[in-house]
Amino acid sequence: MTGTVHKGVVATNLVQAYSSGRRLWGKADQFRAVDRVNLTIAEGETLGIVGESGSGKSTLGRMIAGIEAPTSGTVSFWGEHYARVGTPQWRRQRRHVQVVFQNPAAVVDPRWSIHAQVREALTTHEALDLSEADDRTQAMLAMVGLGSMGKRLPHQLSGGQLQRAVIARALVLNPRLVVCDEAVSALDVSVQAQIINLLLNLRQQFNLSLMFISHDLSVVRHISHRVGVMHAGELLEIGDSSTLFDNPQHDYTRRLLAAIPADSPRQRRQRDINAFGGRSAVPAPRQLPVQS
Amino acid sequence: MSGVELSLQMPALRRHGWLTRIWKSRPPLVIGLCLGWLALVILAALFAEFLAPFSFAEQSLLKRLKPPSVIGGPAENLFGTDDLGRDVFSRVIYAMRTSILIAIMATVIGATVGTVLGIIAAHFRGWVDDIIMMLVDFQASVPFLIVALAVLAFFGNNFLLLIILIGLFGWDGYARIARGLVLSTNGQGYAFAIRTLGVHPAKVYLRHVLPNMLGVIMVQITLNFPEIILLETSLSFLGLGVQPPGTSLGLLLGEGRNYLTTAWWMGIPAGVVIFLTTLAISLVGDWLRDTLDPNLGGKGE
Secondary structure, three states: OOOOOOOEEEEEEEEEEEEOOOOOOOOOOEEEEEEEEEEEEEOOOEEEEEOOOOOOHHHHHHHHHOOOOOOEEEEEEOOEEOOOOOOHHHHHHHHHEEEEOOOHHHOOOOOOOHHHHHHHHHHHHOOOOHHHHHHHHHHHHHHOOOOOOOOOOHHHOOHHHHHHHHHHHHHOOOOOEEEEEOOOOOOOHHHHHHHHHHHHHHHHHHOOEEEEEOOOHHHHHHHOOEEEEEEOOEEEEEEEHHHHHHOOOOHHHHHHHHOOOOOOHHHHHHHHHHHHOOOOOOOOHHHOOOOO | OHHHHHHHOOOOOOOOOHHHHHHHOOOOHHHHHHHHHHHHHHHHHHOHHHHOOOOOOOOOHHHOOOOOHHHOOOOOOOOOEOOOOOEHHHHHHHHHHHHHHHHHHHHHHHHHHHHHHHHHHHHHOHHHHHHHHHHHHHHHHOOHHHHHHHHHHHHOOOHHHHHHHHHOOOHHHHHHHHHHHHHHHHHOOHHHHHHOOOOOHHHHHHHHHHHHHHHHHHHHHHHHHHHHHHHHHHHHHOOOOOOOOOOOHHHHHHHHHOOOOOOHHHOHHHHHHHHHHHHHHHHHHHHHHHHHHHHOOOOOO
């Protein structure tokens, strides 16, 4: 490291171990959800993380965002370490890093209007008088396309609108990094596209760093500069989006990519030939074992 | 997109949350009757001085054990008189006041203690949670009436002790509910999400979690309230609750027991009031739960 503050996130040797139930005698079983992960996210960069369910990508995201302390390893966030979770300093750090979760309906207070919720985030970190806070909240809501819907309660919005409200709540703090944990997975495809375009827009306007966690490879490919592949807690492979998708190095990555639905049977056959020398990654229906 | 047009027509629908929901769900006739009876009870408790024709302790030995006016008793004693010539109707009204007062204060104590402990347990987890949940299990497994009897017999009877004791009955229900709700909102829910915005946990609980919990707590109160009335009644009936010359529904029942065959009007009115009140609250509680539960998540769909 040079003397200047590194602009971005550097994660070194991150480990998150959970003990899976105490035994009556003897040691508890340990389970490493995330195992020795190293990665960097530069300012303005979008890092995609793909992997199947349970591969540890969400846990990794939570550690990168600082809402969960790693068992070992460090996260350097613009040269700074996260304070212990829940401390006043940790709360102050929250304005620089925000998380957008999968299910927007679960992460908003059902009784508060979205305007009030976005404003609460803002006034938590800045001492503003009410009218100014209202103005900035309104501007933020307008930016995500909800300018006329501030008075609505969460259940009066659709899933996509609600996710935009959540994004507004995160971005009104003007954070440096936003971790999107399956942020579009619960939305239907056309709405996914809206949200992704919104994120791409905002990324530019705010010079945001994004960590985009998803099991949807095509979405990740579309949005990310670089992509990392997680499997069983380990970061198998990380590299430029195009390089990784066109020329995957790791066998697991190849299999993962083969699972993307092809546009046509012809394309799928071609892809299988490229990747596996003609053997299909998925058994043809005929070859499936007959069920009695 | 249809959600947009739909919600445009009813933007103010959920401004008041569960209250509005109750109002919109149009209570059935039985519930209306129950609510009416409860209103009557509360009014009687509030305005006992104006409603009762006699003082609850006013004796008239010339008028002992007179039957209710409808079956030939004196016109001014609607429900007849007791063994000391006191007006049963007036005594029932004053007894309602005592019993309702005790029940309300005890409910407030129980709901507050339980909710706060439940939130604390869910917030701190670990050994704090273990201890509080152990207390909850303890409370649920102890025959409370026996303990209450022992405590009252040991420390002597006073009104404050009685209220606190009755108040502690049922706190475990609130604690369980509060803990469960807080755990779910803390896990992956909005309380957790709002904390990741940097909002202080105390503010999250006060502004977000508690208001959202209120509906469920209300339901629990309606379930707990009749039990509390019955507990107070039992204690007074056994002579360890409200002491004469004070009066409560249980005490009236206890006094009436001795004359059940000769002057049934001494005990029956109090019994009927207890029965109707607890039944009404239970029914209202069931109805509240049915009305509120499907929407607890706050989602319209």
